Amino acid sequence: MDNRLLLEYAKLIVKCGANVRPNQLVIIKSPIEVYEFTRLVVEEAYKVGAKKVIVDYIDSVNDRHDYLYESVDTLTEIEDYTVSRAKYEVDNQACHISLTSPNPLALAGVDPLKLQAYSKAKGEKLSFLTDYTMNSIGQWCVAGVASKAWANKVFPNQENNVDLLWEAILKASHVSEFDSVSSWMKHSDSILEHAKLLNSFNFKKLSFKNSKGTDLEVYLALENIFAGGDEYSAEGVRFSPNIPTEEVFGMPYKTKVNGIVYSTKPLNYQGSIIEDFYLRFKDGKVVEYNAKKGFASLKALIEFDDGSSYLGEVALISHNSPISNMNVLFYNTLFDENASCHLALGQAYSMNTKAGTKLSKEELIKRGCNFSNTHIDFMFGSKDMSVIGTTYKDEEIVIFKDGNFII
Amino acid sequence: MDNRLLLEYAKLIVKCGANVRPNQLVIIKSPIEVYEFTRLVVEEAYKVGAKKVIVDYIDSVNDRHDYLYESVDTLTEIEDYTVSRAKYEVDNQACHISLTSPNPLALAGVDPLKLQAYSKAKGEKLSFLTDYTMNSIGQWCVAGVASKAWANKVFPNQENNVDLLWEAILKASHVSEFDSVSSWMKHSDSILEHAKLLNSFNFKKLSFKNSKGTDLEVYLALENIFAGGDEYSAEGVRFSPNIPTEEVFGMPYKTKVNGIVYSTKPLNYQGSIIEDFYLRFKDGKVVEYNAKKGFASLKALIEFDDGSSYLGEVALISHNSPISNMNVLFYNTLFDENASCHLALGQAYSMNTKAGTKLSKEELIKRGCNFSNTHIDFMFGSKDMSVIGTTYKDEEIVIFKDGNFII
Numbered sequence: 001m002d003n004r005l006l007l008e009y010a011k012l013i014v015k016c017g018a019n020v021r022p023n024q025l026v027i028i029k030s031p032i033e034v035y036e037f038t039r040l041v042v043e044e045a046y047k048v049g050a051k052k053v054i055v056d057y058i059d060s061v062n063d064r065h066d067y068l069y070e071s072v073d074t075l076t077e078i079e080d081y082t083v084s085r086a087k088y089e090v091d092n093q094a095c096h097i098s099l100t101s102p103n104p105l106a107l108a109g110v111d112p113l114k115l116q117a118y119s120k121a122k123g124e125k126l127s128f129l130t131d132y133t134m135n136s137i138g139q140w141c142v143a144g145v146a147s148k149a150w151a152n153k154v155f156p157n158q159e160n161n162v163d164l165l166w167e168a169i170l171k172a173s174h175v176s177e178f179d180s181v182s183s184w185m186k187h188s189d190s191i192l193e194h195a196k197l198l199n200s201f202n203f204k205k206l207s208f209k210n211s212k213g214t215d216l217e218v219y220l221a222l223e224n225i226f227a228g229g230d231e232y233s234a235e236g237v238r239f240s241p242n243i244p245t246e247e248v249f250g251m252p253y254k255t256k257v258n259g260i261v262y263s264t265k266p267l268n269y270q271g272s273i274i275e276d277f278y279l280r281f282k283d284g285k286v287v288e289y290n291a292k293k294g295f296a297s298l299k300a301l302i303e304f305d306d307g308s309s310y311l312g313e314v315a316l317i318s319h320n321s322p323i324s325n326m327n328v329l330f331y332n333t334l335f336d337e338n339a340s341c342h343l344a345l346g347q348a349y350s351m352n353t354k355a356g357t358k359l360s361k362e363e364l365i366k367r368g369c370n371f372s373n374t375h376i377d378f379m380f381g382s383k384d385m386s387v388i389g390t391t392y393k394d395e396e397i398v399i400f401k402d403g404n405f406i407i
Numbered sequence: 408m409d410n411r412l413l414l415e416y417a418k419l420i421v422k423c424g425a426n427v428r429p430n431q432l433v434i435i436k437s438p439i440e441v442y443e444f445t446r447l448v449v450e451e452a453y454k455v456g457a458k459k460v461i462v463d464y465i466d467s468v469n470d471r472h473d474y475l476y477e478s479v480d481t482l483t484e485i486e487d488y489t490v491s492r493a494k495y496e497v498d499n500q501a502c503h504i505s506l507t508s509p510n511p512l513a514l515a516g517v518d519p520l521k522l523q524a525y526s527k528a529k530g531e532k533l534s535f536l537t538d539y540t541m542n543s544i545g546q547w548c549v550a551g552v553a554s555k556a557w558a559n560k561v562f563p564n565q566e567n568n569v570d571l572l573w574e575a576i577l578k579a580s581h582v583s584e585f586d587s588v589s590s591w592m593k594h595s596d597s598i599l600e601h602a603k604l605l606n607s608f609n610f611k612k613l614s615f616k617n618s619k620g621t622d623l624e625v626y627l628a629l630e631n632i633f634a635g636g637d638e639y640s641a642e643g644v645r646f647s648p649n650i651p652t653e654e655v656f657g658m659p660y661k662t663k664v665n666g667i668v669y670s671t672k673p674l675n676y677q678g679s680i681i682e683d684f685y686l687r688f689k690d691g692k693v694v695e696y697n698a699k700k701g702f703a704s705l706k707a708l709i710e711f712d713d714g715s716s717y718l719g720e721v722a723l724i725s726h727n728s729p730i731s732n733m734n735v736l737f738y739n740t741l742f743d744e745n746a747s748c749h750l751a752l753g754q755a756y757s758m759n760t761k762a763g764t765k766l767s768k769e770e771l772i773k774r775g776c777n778f779s780n781t782h783i784d785f786m787f788g789s790k791d792m793s794v795i796g797t798t799y800k801d802e803e804i805v806i807f808k809d810g811n812f813i814i
Contacts, residue, residue, distance in 0.1 A: 032464060033442075035440075038466075039466065039469060042469050042472055043472050046476035050476070051477070051481055052473070053469070053472070055466065055469055057464040057466070059442060059446070061446045062445075062446060062449050062460070062462055065449055065450050065453055065460070066459070068453075070458070070459055071458075074458055074459050079495055080491050081491035081492035081494075084487050084488035084491045085488035085492075087488075088486055088487065088488050
């Protein structure tokens with residue numbers, strides 16, 4: 001891939017994604033295979049004045065060996081130095097950049113219960129760090145990086161598939177030789193406008209239906225706010241948490257979701273692919289589910305903790321969206337969620353209810369907010385999706401017709 | 408390189424090098440470029456029963472950016488989580504594997520004073536970890552791994568230089584398709600025998616002379632013990648700290664070294680190459696020095712701390728040794744030190760004096776032991792080196808003639 005384009009992309013991640021501030025601590029998580037691109041991001045972060053950049057390289061092959069060979073006791077012992085490091089990040093108001101390049105088969109064959117035990121132990125011990133990012137106290141950004149393993153999944157049997165994947169990533173992220181930063185900002189502004197428009201209707205409920213069998217009623221949290229595109233940190237720094245992004249999303253009312261939803265894209269959960277699954281909700285809780293592939297992983301997700309069988313996000317994306325029209329299945333939620341309406345099981349974003357980041361847990365629960373140590377999106381949009389919104393004045397507004405926004 | 412040979416080498420590092428014990432914590436430091444080989448070492452460690460294997464990947468390009476962009480204040484702030492992590496290693500009696508694949512130019516252009524300030528701050532804060540490894544409380548092993556950057560330095564302008572470098576590393580390390588572990592053990596036993604023989608003479612002083620101008624008297628510490636090949640951890644586990652190794656080495660008496668010594672091989676110190684240098688000693692201390700190349704780095708080393716201008720090791724290797732005969736300049740002390748007599752500036756090994764690992768600092772000082780937060784070997788052997796040993800009975804014994812052991 002042309003190095004100028006990669007440099008543009010690294011700049012986009014640093015300047016728009018995390019919007020690194022002068023003298024800020026920057027934490028980067030990166031798969032080991034993409035270290036050459038990660039180095040570009042590090043240098044860009046220093047160039048805009050980062051105080052210190054720490055890269056945590058993740059080697060999914062070693063992780064797999066950890067899961068296979070370590071006892072559950074060892075795996076779930078979250079050591080003091082890990083907690084101390086997380087505290088350092090929060091105390092120093094770090095911003096977080098997470099580079100993702102999934103190896104869809106990396107953790108295949110690992111006992112999902114072992115994965116879950118580890119995630120749970122870590123989630124509990126480091127919940128203060130999850131709060132810090134999920135509540136956007138500091139800026140954070142997730143962006144994709146092409147690797148051979150990922151390209152083999154997305155474009156199998158094509159020799160130049162790493163280049164093809166790069167092209168797809170850069171196109172989805174509005175990166176070109178020209179001013180990618182302004183192009184991205186324009187795009188992000190347009191999503192913010194769209195969210196504003198949706199909020200003006202003051203919906204209390206969304207009803208989803210399609211020919212696959214989805215028939216779902218999702219009440220929205222009290223004082224729901226549709227968000228999308230950029231966010232603002234506690235210190236008021238604008239940032240783009242996801243590159244790319246097309247979605248506007250709101251907060252479901254935890255106990256007011258009823259009906260059935262069918263997945264329309266595979267879900268990569270903890271290294272395993274879950275395919276063709278459905279979830280039936282009663283009073284917000286998943287009461288029945290099945291999957292043609294990856295049932296054990298789906299079960300592990302739903303049983304992860306008390307909150308993981310309830311929804312934490314509902315997101316609207318036209319079937320006729322730029323990423324959807326690329327017609328590439330990325331096997332990576334960061335991308336695939338932008339090609340389809342989706343829901344998330346688990347933790348809700350407090351910013352999706354008015355002044356939510358300043359509310360206590362009790363106040364958020366009253367609004368209908370779900371709490372969990374996980375948050376996993378799954379896709380259910382389709383070309384024949386209909387979405388009807390019901391306002392607090394009981395007016396019914398058609399939001400989606402034939403898979404696309406019509407408002 | 409043939410994968411079976413790499414697997415043999417990984418086994419050698421795990422089984423003979425660190426000699427990983429069942430249920431032991433294993434810490435691996437690895438340059439990021441060689442992650443594929445490192446994965447083999449991780450799996451071998453788990454196969455012999457490691458409780459947990461933690462890999463710290465080091466990216467020298469990012470390190471260079473840290474040094475270039477971070478302020479000295481930021482660089483020298485050693486955070487609590489780093490100390491907490493080091494404590495975890497010591498408290499859990501970890502064994503340490505350090506894979507090395509130097510990029511000789513990685514830190515070129517970085518201010519040596521900045522490098523030094525960081526090393527010093529880290530050395531002071533983590534001296535308990537240095538003590539743990541330098542005193543062989545836990546097992547540790549350093550071994551080389553071929554990479555493109557290193558191969559470009561060792562075999563420039565040769566397309567297949569990574570393979571050539573692997574061949575050299577594996578040959579030096581006694582690795583073949585056959586039983587590399589027993590072959591290594593035999594080799595290690597022979598070095599132990601040689602050290603035993605030297606100890607039987609009970610030398611108090613070594614005198615070095617060659618045509619390059621070296622003319623140096625090195626008194627040995629009281630109760631000096633020549634060591635070499637394998638060592639034993641506090642718990643009595645035999646291990647090979649260096650792969651490869653050919654040397655037998657003893658402890659100089661800190662304040663009883665006089666004369667001049669000329670280097671015979673380049674020294675790679677903190678990413679810079681120091682070439683053609685000399686050191687003049689008076690009462691143990693370096694009182695005059697110069698280098699044709701890399702003077703600033705040499706200065707930084709000598710001025711690192713109080714102990715870095717005194718010797719901590721004296722090692723004897725025949726010019727006609729297997730690694731020397733390969734006639735390859737590795738630009739890596741781990742290898743080059745085995746092709747030449749060498750000295751180290753800085754910390755001495757307490758095991759080089761009788762029962763030294765059980766002595767207090769005060770007792771060690773009385774024996775003539777040097778203390779420092781660094782330990783850097785440099786090579787001064789040559790094909791015409793003469794070494795004469797003087798025993799406590801004032802007998803003079805010729806140890807080396809024309810560069811080689813004759814006892």
